[in-house]
Amino acid sequence: xxxxxxxxxxxxxxxxxxxxxxxxxxxxxxxxxxxxxxxxxxxxxxxxxxxxxxxxxxxxxxxxxxxxxxxxxxxxxxxxxxxxxxxxxxxxxxxxxxxxxxxxxxxxxxxxxxxxxxxxxxxxxxxxxxxxxxxxxxxxxxxxxxxxxxxxxxxxxxxxxxxxxxxxxxxxxxxxxxxxxxxxxxxxxxxxxxxxxxxxxxxxxxxxxxxxxxxxxxxxxxxxxxxxxxxxxxxxxxxxxxxxxxxxxxxxxxxxxxxxxxxxxxxxxxxxxxxxxxxxxxxxxxxxxxxxxxxxxxxxxxxxxxxxxxxxxxxxxxxxxxxxxxxxxxxxxxxxxxxxxxxxxxxxxxxxxxxxxxxxxxxxxxxxxxxxx
Amino acid sequence: xxxxxxxxxxxxxxxxxxxxxxxxxxxxxxxxxxxxxxxxxxxxxxxxxxxxxxxxxxxxxxxxxxxxxxxxxxxxxxxxxxxxxxxxxxxxxxxxxxxxxxxxxxxxxxxxxxxxxxxxxxxxxxxxxxxxxxxxxxxxxxxxxxxxxxxxxxxxxxxxxxxxxxxxxxxxxxxxxxxxxxxxxxxxxxxxxxxxxxxxxxxxxxxxxxxxxxxxxxxxxxxxxxxxxxxxxxxxxxxxxxxxxxxxxxxxxxxxxxxxxxxxxxxxxxxxxxxxxxxxxxxxxxxxxxxxxxxx
Numbered sequence: 001x002x003x004x005x006x007x008x009x010x011x012x013x014x015x016x017x018x019x020x021x022x023x024x025x026x027x028x029x030x031x032x033x034x035x036x037x038x039x040x041x042x043x044x045x046x047x048x049x050x051x052x053x054x055x056x057x058x059x060x061x062x063x064x065x066x067x068x069x070x071x072x073x074x075x076x077x078x079x080x081x082x083x084x085x086x087x088x089x090x091x092x093x094x095x096x097x098x099x100x101x102x103x104x105x106x107x108x109x110x111x112x113x114x115x116x117x118x119x120x121x122x123x124x125x126x127x128x129x130x131x132x133x134x135x136x137x138x139x140x141x142x143x144x145x146x147x148x149x150x151x152x153x154x155x156x157x158x159x160x161x162x163x164x165x166x167x168x169x170x171x172x173x174x175x176x177x178x179x180x181x182x183x184x185x186x187x188x189x190x191x192x193x194x195x196x197x198x199x200x201x202x203x204x205x206x207x208x209x210x211x212x213x214x215x216x217x218x219x220x221x222x223x224x225x226x227x228x229x230x231x232x233x234x235x236x237x238x239x240x241x242x243x244x245x246x247x248x249x250x251x252x253x254x255x256x257x258x259x260x261x262x263x264x265x266x267x268x269x270x271x272x273x274x275x276x277x278x279x280x281x282x283x284x285x286x287x288x289x290x291x292x293x294x295x296x297x298x299x300x301x302x303x304x305x306x307x308x309x310x311x312x313x314x315x316x317x318x319x320x321x322x323x324x325x326x327x328x329x330x331x332x333x334x335x336x337x338x339x340x341x342x343x344x345x346x347x348x349x350x351x352x353x354x355x356x357x358x359x360x361x362x363x364x365x366x367x368x369x370x371x372x373x
Numbered sequence: 374x375x376x377x378x379x380x381x382x383x384x385x386x387x388x389x390x391x392x393x394x395x396x397x398x399x400x401x402x403x404x405x406x407x408x409x410x411x412x413x414x415x416x417x418x419x420x421x422x423x424x425x426x427x428x429x430x431x432x433x434x435x436x437x438x439x440x441x442x443x444x445x446x447x448x449x450x451x452x453x454x455x456x457x458x459x460x461x462x463x464x465x466x467x468x469x470x471x472x473x474x475x476x477x478x479x480x481x482x483x484x485x486x487x488x489x490x491x492x493x494x495x496x497x498x499x500x501x502x503x504x505x506x507x508x509x510x511x512x513x514x515x516x517x518x519x520x521x522x523x524x525x526x527x528x529x530x531x532x533x534x535x536x537x538x539x540x541x542x543x544x545x546x547x548x549x550x551x552x553x554x555x556x557x558x559x560x561x562x563x564x565x566x567x568x569x570x571x572x573x574x575x576x577x578x579x580x581x582x583x584x585x586x587x588x589x590x591x592x593x594x595x596x597x598x599x600x601x602x603x604x605x606x607x608x609x610x611x612x613x614x615x616x617x618x619x620x621x622x623x624x625x626x627x628x629x630x631x632x633x634x635x636x637x638x639x640x641x642x643x644x645x646x647x648x649x650x651x652x653x654x655x656x657x658x659x660x661x662x663x664x665x666x667x668x669x
C-alpha cells in the first residue's frame with residue numbers, strides 16, 4: 001500500500017516543566033512511500049525516526065498533518081484498524097506463551113465473521129513461521145530462543161495478520177554483528193516474497209543502505225534527504241547527509257573556491273564546477289568563496305605529482321584495502337582517512353604524501369548554509 | 374582440607390548458636406511438650422507420654438470453634454483482599470493525576486497501629502449507651518434496624534472481623550501489586566494495541582500471567598498470615614475471645630499458656646503443632662496447584 005505523509009508534525013511538551021517550548025520530534029514531514037517497497041528511516045538517535053514510525057502505526061497521534069494509506073486518510077484511525085504489523089526493538093514477545101501462541105496472538109483478537117477456528121489459527125501461524133523459517137521451534141518459549149530466532153518470531157507475529165504495512169523499529173540493533181548481516185538479508189527476502197510495504201528505522205547507515213529501496217535521512221525531526229541509497233550517497237544535499245552516510249566517514253576540509261578552482265590551503269586540488277564561485281559583486285569575491293570540501297575516503301589517489309599534500313600519520317593494511325591515515329592543517333576533525341585498494345598502492349612513504357582526487361568523490365558545501373554547491 | 378572445614382564452621386558458629394537456642398531448641402521442646410501428659414510448669418513433671426494432649430485439644434469445643442473461626446477468616450479474607458488489591462492496583466496504575474495521593478491513602482492502614490485501628494472500628498461498629506455506632510446510623514438511614522456488631526450475633530461479629538482483616542492486609546498487597554504492574558513493559562501493551570486486543574484479553578493473557586508470581590506470593594503469605602491471626606481479634610473483641618466466640622487457633626494456644634485457663638503447656642503445644650500441620654498442608658496444596666499457572 002502506498003503511504004503518504006503530509007506536513008506531519010509531532011510536538012511533545014518539554015519534560016523539564018520550566019521550559020515552555022515543546023520538543024519537536026517530527027517537523028513538517030512530507031513524503032510518499034511507494035507501494036511494495038522497503039524504506040529505511042535513517043538518522044542519529046533522537047532524530048525523530050521512531051516517532052515517525054509510531055505516527056504511522058497510530059500509537060502516537062500527530063499534532064498536525066495527515067497520514068494516508070493508499071487514498072484513505074488514516075490520521076484518526078486507531079492503530080488496530082490500520083492494518084499495520086509492528087516489530088519492536090526488543091521484540092516484545094510474550095514470555096509466558098510458546099512461539100506458536102505468540103505468533104497466533106493477533107489472530108485471537110479477531111471477532112465476528114473474521115473469527116478463526118483453532119485449526120485455522122494453527123495453519124496461519126505455521127504459514128507465517130515457515131516464511132521466517134522457525135516452523136520447527138513452535139513449542140518453545142521465547143527465552144529458549146536465540147536473539148535471531150526471537151527476531152523472526154516477532155516478524156512472524158507481525159506478518160500473521162497479513163498487514164498492508166510492516167513497520168520495524170531498529171530491527172537489527174539487538175543482534176550481534178554476524179547475525180545482523182544474515183538477518184538483514186533475511187528481512188530483504190521476506191519483504192520481496194510478501195511484497196508488503198515495509199518501513200524500518202535504523203541509526204546504522206550501512207544497514208539502511210544495504211537493503212532499502214529508498215532511504216529517508218532525518219535529523220532533529222527534519223527530513224534532510226530522500227532517495228535511492230546510492231543517489232543519496234553520491235549526491236548528498238548537505239554536509240550532514242554527506243557526513244552521516246559512509247564508513248569511514250567523509251573527510252571534510254575548510255577550503256575556498258577561487259578563479260574556477262577549488263583550494264584547500266594554497267593548493268588547487270580541482271577545477272570548480274560551474275556556478276560554484278561566489279557572485280562577482282560579492283565582497284568576498286577577491287578572497288574566494290568560503291566552502292567546506294568533502295572528500296570520500298575512496299576519492300584519494302596516491303600520486304607523486306598530485307596537488308594535495310598531507311602529512312602521513314600511519315598506514316593501516318586491511319587485506320583488500322589499505323587505509324592511509326594522515327593530517328592536514330585545514331582538516332576538520334583529527335585525522336584524514338583514505339581507502340585505497342591494496343593492488344593500486346604504489347609505495348607510499350612519509351613524511352608527506354601527495355594525492356590526486358576523483359572529481360565525483362569530492363563535494364562542496366557552502367560554509368554558512370552547509371548546503372551542497 | 375580438614376582445617377578449611379573447621380574454619381567454615383567457626384564462621385557459622387554465632388548464627389548456629391543463636392538459631393539453635395532460639396529456634397531449634399524451642400521447636401523440639403514444643404514437640405516434646407505435646408506428647409507429655411499432664412506436664413506442669415510448677416512441678417516440672419509429667420504423668421506419662423502419649424497422644425492424650427491431641428485428643429483433648431481436638432475434642433475441646435473452644436478449640437473446634439477457634440479452628441472454625443480461623444478457617445472462615447482465611448477462606449474469606451485471602452481471596453477478597455487479594456482480588457480487591459488487584460482491582461485497586463489496576464485502577465491506580467490506569468490513572469495519572471492524584472495517583473500518589475491515592476497511593477498514600479491506601480497505604481495508611483499499613484503504618485497505623487493495630488489497636489488504633491481497633492479503636493476506629495469501635496467508633497464505627499460498637500453499641501454504647503450513647504450511640505449505636507456509625508454503621509448502625511447508616512443502617513437506620515436506609516430503614517434497617519440496629520445490629521450489635523461487637524457483642525451481637527455470630528455472623529455480625531464475623532463480618533466485622535473479616536472487614537477488619539481485609540482492610541489491614543490490603544495496603545501491603547496494593548503496594549506489591551502496583552509495583553508488579555509497573556514492571557510490565559510498556560511494549561507488550563503497545564504490541565497488543567497494534568494487534569487490536571480487547572482490554573479483557575490484555576488483562577487475562579498479558580497482565581495476569583506477567584504478575585502471577587507476585588499474586589502467588591501474596592496468596593501464600595496471605596494464607597499463612599490469616600492462619601496466624603490473633604492480635605486483630607483482640608483489638609476488636611478484647612482478650613476474652615473464648616466467651617466472645619471469636620477465638621482463633623493462635624489465640625487458643627496463647628490462652629492455654631497464659632490466659633485465664635492458662636498453665637497447660639502440653640495442650641498449647643499440641644494445638645500449635647496442629648496449626649503447623651494445617652498451614653503446612655495448605656501451603657503444599659498451594660504450591661502444587663500453582664505450579665502450572667505461574668510464569669516466572
